[in-house]
Amino acid sequence: MSRLKTTCIIDTYNHERFVCDAIESALTQTLPFDEILVVDDASTDQSRSILQERYGDHERIELIFRSSNGGQLACIQSGVLAASGDICCFLDGDDRLHSNYLERLLPHYQDHRQCTCAFVSCEEFDYLIRRPFSRPGNQIAGFSVGITLLGNTFIGAPTSCLSFRREILKKIFTYPLVIDWLIRSDYYMIGVSSLLGARKYYVDEKLVSFRWHDQNNSWTCKEKLASYRRRLSLNRLRCFYESSLGMDAESLYDDLHREFETWVNPRWKLLSLYARTNLQIIKNIIRKMSQIASLIKHKIRTRLHPKESEVGSEHYCTLLYHDDE
Numbered sequence: 001m002s003r004l005k006t007t008c009i010i011d012t013y014n015h016e017r018f019v020c021d022a023i024e025s026a027l028t029q030t031l032p033f034d035e036i037l038v039v040d041d042a043s044t045d046q047s048r049s050i051l052q053e054r055y056g057d058h059e060r061i062e063l064i065f066r067s068s069n070g071g072q073l074a075c076i077q078s079g080v081l082a083a084s085g086d087i088c089c090f091l092d093g094d095d096r097l098h099s100n101y102l103e104r105l106l107p108h109y110q111d112h113r114q115c116t117c118a119f120v121s122c123e124e125f126d127y128l129i130r131r132p133f134s135r136p137g138n139q140i141a142g143f144s145v146g147i148t149l150l151g152n153t154f155i156g157a158p159t160s161c162l163s164f165r166r167e168i169l170k171k172i173f174t175y176p177l178v179i180d181w182l183i184r185s186d187y188y189m190i191g192v193s194s195l196l197g198a199r200k201y202y203v204d205e206k207l208v209s210f211r212w213h214d215q216n217n218s219w220t221c222k223e224k225l226a227s228y229r230r231r232l233s234l235n236r237l238r239c240f241y242e243s244s245l246g247m248d249a250e251s252l253y254d255d256l257h258r259e260f261e262t263w264v265n266p267r268w269k270l271l272s273l274y275a276r277t278n279l280q281i282i283k284n285i286i287r288k289m290s291q292i293a294s295l296i297k298h299k300i301r302t303r304l305h306p307k308e309s310e311v312g313s314e315h316y317c318t319l320l321y322h323d324d325e
Contacts, residue, residue, distance in 0.1 A: 004109060006102060007085030007166075008033045011075040011159075011185075012093025013041040016050055018211065023055060025096040025209075031103040032060075035085055038093075039064045041075040071182030072159075076189075080169050088166055090189075095122075095160040096209040105163060108138075108201050115140065115201040116168040117193050119157040122208040141200040142263030146252040147270075148194040149238055151277035155200060156190025160208045164193065171196055175240065180233035187230075188237070195241045253281055257294035264302060271299045 008026045012019045019038070026036050038061060040047055048065060055061045064078055080088060087109055091097060101120070108118050144155045156162060164172070172192045181188045193200070242249065260266065260274045278291050 004086040004106065005034045005084065006106065007035040007037060007083040007088045008091060008097075009076060009079035009083060009088055010036065010038045010091045010093055011041065011072060011079065012038065012043065012047060013069065013072070013075065014043045014045045014047060015093035016043070016045045016047045018094040019047060020050065020054060021096055022091055022093050023061065025099070025101075026091060027060065028099055029097065029102045030100050031106065033085075033089075033102060035083065036061045037064060037079045037082055038062070039075050039079045040066065041071070042066050042069040071179065073181035073185040073188055074178050076159075076185050077173050077178060080166075080173055083166060083169075086166055087163055088169055089163040090159050091208075092158075092160045094211045096211070097160075098207045098209065101207040104205055104207055105203060108203055109163075109165070112140065112199075112201055114199050116165045116198045117156075117190075118163050118201040118203060119161045119190075120203045120205055120207040122158060122161050122210040123206045124210050138204050139202045139264060141202060142261075142266070143197065143199070143259050144194040145197060145247075146256045146259045147274060147277060148191055149242060149247065150249070150252055150256070150281055151273055152234065153273050153277075154187055154191045155194060156186060158208075158210060159186040159189075160210060162186060162189060164189070164198075168193060168196060168198055175237070177233075177236055177240070180236065184230065187234075191234075191237065192241065195245065195247075254287075257291045257298070260295050261298045263298075266299060266302065268299070271295055 010019070010022055010026065012022070015022075023036070023038060026033055038051060038055065040051060040063070042065070051063055055063060062082070064082060066075065066078060076090065087106065089097075089102070089105070105118060105120060109115065112118075141155055144153075147153045148155070172189060175188075175192065190200075241247070256274055256278055260271070263270065274295050275292050278288055278295070
């Protein structure tokens, strides 16, 4: 089997304090990237001059300077359109990759040809955060079409932990309303990939350092206006793909329990989200109870007889995103 070509796409906006750390972490991999693309989203600080001075003539780095600020997803899209790698890995300009990131990630793509997305765990620095953990281990995620479209639940990780095969990225970036996603590009990429039927592989290793600092845009997501705008964006996204992919919502309702059964060792949190979606959408009480019974039965069965080769992770860093509406 020929070696897969790899691309690291680094998106940055006004990260003059951090972007060189991000780039150096991509350059110093024990298994080198074939291509490193740094996309600056029309920064207004000294980022451009710093990047040109340090990396303008670097043989392994291509600098892309956008003429106008379009937000995080538009910035990433510019990198995807310029990428030539079979596997594209993403890195925010204020985060860092561990030196063995690619060495640990790439074999999972080579060994699991059915997986079109792989994501890793992360550790936080510059800010102390405690997150709950449970059983460790790698996992091939089940399908997540229904729970994404109907339950507003997103299976994935922060942007810097994500990677995709380039063939699915071509399909992910056909959406005409990229401007909706000025921040939280991870929501978009993991959500759309789920709707496209992606199989996702979770690598239970902390291979990314995620930086919390005074300019993290994700803090604004808790503001009421930002939360409302995000839900409008999610609604437009769901309606677009429901129509363009010819999805039958009624069939998805009926098959939620079957989708859940594609998961090996699903966490209790995921079971509760499937059950909640079921209760909110399905009107017939007999169908509701029958589906919930099937959900619980599968969870108990996989709990009692786990497949040792695919131990499910309960790591919170897999980011079971869920927006209440």
